[in-house]
Amino acid sequence: MDDITDGLTEVSCDILVIGGGTAGPMAAYKAKRRNPQARVVLLEKANVKRSGAIAMGMDGLNNAVVPGYATPEQYTKEITIANDGICDQAPVFKYASRCFDIIQELDSFGIRFQKTENGDYDVKKVHHLGTYVLPMPNGDTVKRALYRQLRREQILISNRYMATRLLTGRDGEIAGAIAVNTRTAEFLVLRAKAVILCAGAAGRLGLPQSGYLWGTYENATNSGDGYAMAYHAGAGLANLECYQINPLIKDYNGPACAYVAGPFGAYTTNSEGRRFIECDYWSGQMMQEFYSELQSGKGPVFLKLNHLHSDTIGKIEAILHTVERPSRGRFHENRGTDYRERMVEMHISEIGFCSGHSASGVFVDEFARTTVTGLYAAGDMASVPHNYMLGAFTNGAVAGEHAAEFAAGRDLPDYDPSDVEQERARVLAPTRRDDGIPPNQIEYKARRMVNDYLQPPKVTAKMKLGQERLAEVREDLEGAMVARDAHELLRSLEVASILDCADMAAAASLFRTESRWGLYHYRVDHPEKNDADWFCHSILRKQDGRMMLEKRPVAPYIVPIEDEERSAYDRQRIRESA
Amino acid sequence: MIASASAKAPNEEARLPIAYTPTTLPVVVDEAKCIADKGCTVCVDVCPLDVLRISDLTGKAYMKYDECWYCMPCETDCPTGAVTVNIPYLLR
Known part of the structure; x- marks a missing residue:
């Protein structure tokens, strides 16, 4: 293994999905469901069983628009305001209208969502305005549940292939991709009628303060390959200057998970143990206050749980130490940090691109189409702001369905063989x-x-x-x-x-x-x-x-925002009371 | 391939030789429990960063590349409980 081998294989498919984390499996699944005759290939740099941001599962949905708790209009409004107004609402509204169906579909896959004694979804308030956070009691099983569906639908999965460049046809339309086997360096040319990019965030952009290259907030495999491929194929990328920066556990660099612990009564404080932000929902305005507090005489910043009952903390630990980033329990243990006694020191992350949490992504419309014909994008790398895991699933579904229909009416485009030769030379130069x-x-x-x-x-x-x-x-x-x-x-x-x-x-x-x-x-x-x-x-x-x-x-709003609502996210800092 | 202190490459300005710097590895495999020699490759298969390999020498799994996201699929999915993920030293 790992020896460099000379080789090149060409395969053809109808729909090629690049990235098998969250959006990718759902895109492939929905494309195949929409057109069972289609040949759907899911390409993954690691292994679909354990890849991407949810390799170890997820503790909940951060943005569930559940009837009875929130409406698509409310959600669209909140996300527009949280993004300082720079938001094409159509894709956000589409997501908000569609995500409850996806929740029920995930439920049918065996992923459970927390319910109240009355059998209603137990949605919690974490955002500034609305109520959208839904815990997932068996969130550690997400990847397994998805994988079962992919097997059942006979999606063709190619693990350990890294796509390096997209192929385009004579008129700049998508024609496929070039990939390299990560263990043999053999090439795979994939011709396709439609390509869906789901390659995740650019999470290895800034350097964590620990100096460890792999100690990133995002899964360290997410090196921004999708952004780079989209760029080189001529696609437009939106608002990249709206970086992702997150409030994290210092050094461990994983989420402190105020979304999980917040509904139990935990909150973010300064070193005096006082709240300084109105709400723990991640926005640029919240991060500005966080940064200011860190730099001030009242820094550093902590997640405070030590006022909670020991049993409550036990429940929080049971979630945080088994799902998403389960090694955080070990991190705290090494330092002798017991949530019952000590607050958890936080800091802010290195920068990255990620629409999952901010708005920096490959530009897409409400059908997940990029500006390149036949090229779609979904998940953390597509420009639908703050879309999180449920957005990846939902927009992945939107992309898969649209791409299946697009591909059905299309011949396999030709590519220029000299593009492949050029790419082989670039890849193999080192x-x-x-x-x-x-x-x-x-x-x-x-x-x-x-x-x-x-x-x-x-x-x-x-x-x-x-x-x-x-x-x-x-x-x-x-x-x-x-x-x-x-x-x-x-x-x-x-x-x-x-x-x-x-x-x-x-x-x-x-x-x-x-x-x-x-x-x-x-x-x-x-x-x-x-x-x-x-x-x-x-x-x-x-x-x-x-x-x-x-x-x-910015596309004309479909959900109007009143003038007095526009600044809701600007008022994050808690007012000093006399 | 590169020797640890190779001479300068022909037709190139003087390049710097590559060192082998020691580093502690976060993933530890209990060789008594590991069944890679019986054909198991689970931990190697599931690692997102692809840093684990089976040793030609011992037939057991080991961490080859110091590129760990301390994410734990290798430990969770190991059928015999042979793998332990520690927090990398630099972030402890």
């Missing part, structure tokens, strides 16, 4: 060198530069310097990176995605000359929000081989 710089060092340096120059507070002169440093790293990546086996080759390809994302982060952040989304895009030399010039999306795309940016109007 294996052709006898000596050079290993991918882990190139990655460390690129990500350290991201921290030093690109993370907020954003300063124009610093970001421009960062672009120079990153260009130097790119020279090393393209001219001197060496991979000694197929596993290092996998890492070298991921570093290329990371560097592409770093360049995109810098360009998008420099483009928007205002501050918006709280900390996510706080530009010190443009500190004010400027609706006159910047009430719009920024769209980044590759044109004639170069990165370009343009404004795109």
